[in-house]
Amino acid sequence: MIGAKEAQFYQENGYLLVKGVFNKEEIENMRAGVENIVQRAAAAKMVDNHAWQGDYLPPDELKKLVLKGFHDVHYHDASFTRAMVHPNMVAVLTQLIGPNVQIHHSKMLVKPPENGAAFPMHQDYPYFPHDKNTMLAASVHLDDTNEENGCLHVIPGTHKQGPLPHVGKHYLDHKEYPIASGVACEAEAGDVLFFNYLTIHGSGPNRSERTRRNVLYEYKAADDMPTEKVHINWGSGLMVAGENPNFQQAQPKFTLSGD
Ligand SMILES: O=C(O)CCC(=O)C(=O)O
Numbered sequence: 001m002i003g004a005k006e007a008q009f010y011q012e013n014g015y016l017l018v019k020g021v022f023n024k025e026e027i028e029n030m031r032a033g034v035e036n037i038v039q040r041a042a043a044a045k046m047v048d049n050h051a052w053q054g055d056y057l058p059p060d061e062l063k064k065l066v067l068k069g070f071h072d073v074h075y076h077d078a079s080f081t082r083a084m085v086h087p088n089m090v091a092v093l094t095q096l097i098g099p100n101v102q103i104h105h106s107k108m109l110v111k112p113p114e115n116g117a118a119f120p121m122h123q124d125y126p127y128f129p130h131d132k133n134t135m136l137a138a139s140v141h142l143d144d145t146n147e148e149n150g151c152l153h154v155i156p157g158t159h160k161q162g163p164l165p166h167v168g169k170h171y172l173d174h175k176e177y178p179i180a181s182g183v184a185c186e187a188e189a190g191d192v193l194f195f196n197y198l199t200i201h202g203s204g205p206n207r208s209e210r211t212r213r214n215v216l217y218e219y220k221a222a223d224d225m226p227t228e229k230v231h232i233n234w235g236s237g238l239m240v241a242g243e244n245p246n247f248q249q250a251q252p253k254f255t256l257s258g259d
Contacts, residue, residue: 116206153182
């Protein structure tokens with residue numbers, strides 16, 4: 001799916017857009033999966049607004065913005081499990097991460113038309129720090145995206161700066177790092193944007209009449225271990241490629257909720 005040149009681009013820049021990873025039918029299946037989750041969540045009265053709070057936008061503007069989000073979508077709908085281990089995904093991941101790849105978590109992000117929420121610029125590192133920094137996000141586009149409907153922006157090469165101080169652990173100073181300081185990664189449905197969890201990224205609001213739906217998978221090398229007990233949950237640890245060299249240290253302990 002990608003060659004040495006693309007892998008080199010990722011190592012240098014901390015991101016890579018790969019076109020046409022998923023075909024139309026696979027995208028339709030995932031769109032149906034997103035709709036299914038949204039409907040079931042509404043029926044269960046579990047619909048929260050996941051828009052990020054903070055001082056990165058004026059309060060009046062912020063309160064209008066909406067983000068529908070769900071974590072660990074591969075535990076909700078099989079279309080996301082199939083996508084998570086799709087041969088095209090695995091082909092890219094093994095080039096960018098190495099032979100032994102694990103899922104850390106997945107989530108879906110729906111930015112509704114006209115008021116879909118923004119993401120101020122940030123690194124993902126503070127949310128789930130690991131010791132080897134192999135973690136990357138694979139953002140699967142279920143819709144065509146551009147500046148109008150809030151496409152992702154990345155600042156090339158920033159993965160080499162290491163972890164930066166975040167406001168309340170959430171995002172970078174928005175005056176120093178406005179969303180416009182990043183390269184806009186316009187993409188089509190079926191494309192996947194891969195970016196390291198240290199690469200500074202964010203996205204603007206959806207001001208268009210079109211929805212922007214993405215599914216985001218975070219993957220890492222199987223021997224890249226957490227340095228803090230944060231964001232370790234039932235979505236973590238399935239092997240996506242290769243073998244687990246650390247299987248004795250990485251056995252999840254499950255509890256049942258609702259007891
Ligand atoms: O997809 C987006 O617009 C941004 C998502 C993001 O930055 C995140 O979930 O960390």
